[in-house]
Amino acid sequence: MSSYTFIWLSILAIGAGTFLLRFTFLQLAGRIALPHAITRALRFLPAAVLSAIILPAILRTGPGTLYFGLDNLRLIAGAIAALVAWTTRSVIATLVAGMGSLWALQAMF
Amino acid sequence: MSEVNAGKWRDWIAGMRVMLPLLPGAIPFGMITGAVTADAQFTALQGIGQSIVVFAGAAQLASTQLIADAAPLAVVILTGLVINLRFAMYGTSLGPHFGSLSTGKRALIAYLMTDQAYALSITRYMSDAEMTPMAKFRYYMGGAAAMWVVWMSATAAGYFLGNKVPASWSLDFFVPLSFLALIVPNIRDRATAIAALAGGGTAVAAWSLPFNIGLFAAALCGIAAGYAVEVAAGRGATRSEGER
Numbered sequence: 001m002s003s004y005t006f007i008w009l010s011i012l013a014i015g016a017g018t019f020l021l022r023f024t025f026l027q028l029a030g031r032i033a034l035p036h037a038i039t040r041a042l043r044f045l046p047a048a049v050l051s052a053i054i055l056p057a058i059l060r061t062g063p064g065t066l067y068f069g070l071d072n073l074r075l076i077a078g079a080i081a082a083l084v085a086w087t088t089r090s091v092i093a094t095l096v097a098g099m100g101s102l103w104a105l106q107a108m109f
Numbered sequence: 110m111s112e113v114n115a116g117k118w119r120d121w122i123a124g125m126r127v128m129l130p131l132l133p134g135a136i137p138f139g140m141i142t143g144a145v146t147a148d149a150q151f152t153a154l155q156g157i158g159q160s161i162v163v164f165a166g167a168a169q170l171a172s173t174q175l176i177a178d179a180a181p182l183a184v185v186i187l188t189g190l191v192i193n194l195r196f197a198m199y200g201t202s203l204g205p206h207f208g209s210l211s212t213g214k215r216a217l218i219a220y221l222m223t224d225q226a227y228a229l230s231i232t233r234y235m236s237d238a239e240m241t242p243m244a245k246f247r248y249y250m251g252g253a254a255a256m257w258v259v260w261m262s263a264t265a266a267g268y269f270l271g272n273k274v275p276a277s278w279s280l281d282f283f284v285p286l287s288f289l290a291l292i293v294p295n296i297r298d299r300a301t302a303i304a305a306l307a308g309g310g311t312a313v314a315a316w317s318l319p320f321n322i323g324l325f326a327a328a329l330c331g332i333a334a335g336y337a338v339e340v341a342a343g344r345g346a347t348r349s350e351g352e353r
Contacts, residue, residue: 001182001192002154003150003176004152006175006176006182006219007149007150007151007155008155008158009182010159010172010176010185010186011155011159011162011163011183011187012162012180013186013189014162014163014168014172014185014186014189014190014193015162015163015164016187017190018163018164018165018168018189018192018193018196019187019189019219019220020205021190021193021194021196021200022193022196022197022199022200022218022219022220022222023200023215023216023220024197024200025196025197025198025200025201025204026200026201026203026204026207026215026218026219026222027200027204027215027219028200028201028202028204028318029200029201029202029204029205030204030205030207030208030210030215031204031208034201034204038201039205040336041332041333041335041336042202042332043202043235043301043335044300044301044304044331044334044335044336045198045199045202045231045328045331045332045333046202046228046231046232046292046295046331047229047236047292047295047296047301047302047304047305047308047331047333048304048305048307048308048328048330048332048334048335049195049198049224049324049327049328049330049331050228050288050291050292050305050308051292051305051306051307051308051309051312051331052308052312052323052324052327052328052331053224053284053285053288053310053312053324054285054288054292054309055285055288055309055310055312055313056312056313056316056323057281057282057284057285058285059313066313066316074279077282078285078286078289081289081290082289082293082299083350085289085290085293085294086293087237089285089293089294090216090290091127091130091290091291092130094285094286094287094289094290094293095130095286095287095290098282098286098289099279099282099283102279102282103279106277106279109282
């Protein structure tokens with residue numbers, strides 16, 4: 001198989017499979033009444049999955065490395081942003097605090 | 110413009126506005142994804158075609174790297190799909206909100222599904238019980254369409270120019286910050302807070318696992334922990350269920 005064909009096959013197969021993953025459950029959960037236990041459990045998905053994206057992204061110092069030390073500037077900026085998010089509940093304030101403190105810390109150290 | 114039409118556009122624009130801070134993070138990521146396809150000998154049509162057909166950054170990046178490493182086709186495809194397993198959960202979570210919409214509209218929602226579109230819609234839907242399915246659709250589409258345009262532009266630019274965004278700008282930091290701003294106001298009770306802690310903790314612990322499995326495992330652990338706390342809380346939880 002030429003690499004040209006190989007690449008197209010991979011794109012089309014991943015694309016079709018991904019669409020099915022996205023569509024099937026959206027369709028099913030819209031058409032049938034989900035069991036009560038599932039609805040109740042799904043209430044926790046946003047908090048669980050978003051913090052699972054947030055935490056590694058804040059601790060990440062480079063490709064494939066997480067770092068917990070207090071000299072991780074992203075960790076400090078992230079903590080400041082979390083505090084601001086908690087007290088103000090404002091997206092803009094959170095972004096300004098987080099990006100502002102990260103850029104300031106990077107300029108200082 | 111009639112008042113009804115103005116209302117329609119308000120939902121689109123509202124979704125777009127909430128997506129705005131999530132867009133800068135997609136730019137360096139998209140440019141890297143595009144640049145890697147050029148390195149892996151994709152034609153321009155294949156590089157852009159990958160973004161149009163797959164439209165899922167982590168899966169695109171990982172499968173391209175495997176192609177560059179001459180991995181077997183089945184491994185390339187399976188890797189891409191395993192990374193995207195989380196979309197099945199997002200679909201289950203969003204599905205009930207779009208119950209009465211046509212299959213065509215739901216196909217569109219499915220095609221445009223991303224972490225970002227899921228995050229901004231579900232957090233809004235959970236805090237606004239008054240929204241109609243159509244308003245929810247328009248809100249989702251406003252944000253999701255903006256992400257589509259940025260992703261296509263960033264990956265195409267990356268294909269032709271390489272990644273031109275200096276790492277020192279830390280644009281990727283917009284991603285955790287925006288998600289933080291979306292989720293914090295939605296942590297209203299102890300069970301949700303525990304779900305967030307368990308999800309974040311698992312993601313960090315499982316960080317080194319391949320194929321984004323850590324994210325999937327973290328979602329399941331977070332859900333299980335939140336559910337367990339709610340069940341243990343007993344009557345209080347039952348009462349709040351009844352209110353909704």
